[in-house]
Amino acid sequence: MTSRANIACLGAGRMGRGIAVAFAYAGHRVTMIDVKPRSAEDFAKLETDALGEVRKTFASLSNLGLLTEADVDPLVARVSVATASQSGTALADAGMVFEGVPEVVELKREVLGAASRQVKPDTIIASTTSTILVDDLSGAIVNPHRFLNVHWLNPAYLIPLVEVSPGKATDPAIIDEVKALLEGIGKVPVVCAATPGFIVPRIQALAMNEAARMVEEGVASAEEIDKAIRYGFGFRYAVLGLLEFIDWGGGDILYYASRYLEGALGSDRYRAPDVISRNMHEGRIGLRTGAGFLDYSGLDVDAYRAKRLQAMVDLLRHFELARPPVLDRD
Structure with missing residues (x-):
């Protein structure tokens, strides 16, 4: 072709x-x-x-x-x-x-x-x-x-x-x-493999249903939830992929957060998949251990972090939210 x-x-x-x-x-x-x-x-x-x-x-x-x-x-x-x-x-x-x-x-x-x-x-x-x-x-x-x-x-x-x-x-x-x-x-x-929902539709179906559920439960208004998505959820994942973000913070954090949410909200939809606990037991926590869902061996971690943070600063400027520091001047 x-x-x-x-x-x-x-x-x-x-x-x-x-x-x-x-x-x-x-x-x-x-x-x-x-x-x-x-x-x-x-x-x-x-x-x-x-x-x-x-x-x-x-x-x-x-x-x-x-x-x-x-x-x-x-x-x-x-x-x-x-x-x-x-x-x-x-x-x-x-x-x-x-x-x-x-x-x-x-x-x-x-x-x-x-x-x-x-x-x-x-x-x-x-x-x-x-x-x-x-x-x-x-x-x-x-x-x-x-x-x-x-x-x-x-x-x-x-x-x-x-x-x-x-x-x-x-x-x-x-x-x-x-x-x-x-x-x-x-x-x-x-x-991606031939599977229902492919990648993005499968993930976004969960996210959209959860957002609608929070409106239904009175957690927040539709306007507040969408604001949270734009400036929090979407902001971070425009720079870090979902699995990259797990590694960034540590898979152990997701494991314990998932257990808490499953119990507090009484729903197994928050239960972490087996791969999360398996990675923990194998020491694949993420950046801290050099491996998680992604392999960070040989990576200059400081340079990698600086690059991702720079991308977030660029997004702040895009949203016109970047501000100079407030300094006390005598």
Whole structure:
């Protein structure tokens, strides 16, 4: 697959439009394929809506300073919409295909199976499903070794992270090609096993439900909880990953805090997984012992801490919360 491969999106909805913007911005030509047979009038409306949203998105990026107003037309010109009957031509020219139809297994299998028979044998095919496991879909694909899941986070054209989830039949070389393609358009791909919720949706479901539960219990108002998330939870984890933060403070702290919360709140949802106690017994506490979830052997710990703290100071400045010290002056 070439670095500027043509991209095809099966479906011209929200996800397809976001992916189209991301790839067109990075120099690729993108065709959104309408997978539903429509009258000429209905297709014209879909095409107008889809390209209108793409244009509006680029215009908003111009207003935000990521491109100039003069850039909008050339970028929009890289995106087109094809009818279902035109899919053969669009798919034959594609280096990679992203499926973005509604979350219905039978529909996805039908659309993906048909597309896999129209593309070139080496064209990579990906579903963007947020809920369905890749191996529940791969049986419908011709040459399933080139099929995997590529889960984007909305808005797809802005959020850097993309979760790549291969199936049992996925060729490891295909994973590397997809990662290279995504990195080439400025994304940050992470590879995870085919498991419900992938990484981010699984973690955020717990966090969102707990935030809602605290409102329900009267712990704090929605406004106060969201303020705590922005300036505490989100602030720290924009710099330190969750597992890195466990190591930063020490896995033993999480172990004892979890035991207290489980008892005080009467819920096993706060129970630490076995890996936390196992790490403790093996002396893998984190930075203090040179190993935890991550390996810190040979690391200049002082320099590492200074770098992370500098990133936090930069965030303080971003939020306009950095202040000079108050000094007594005689």
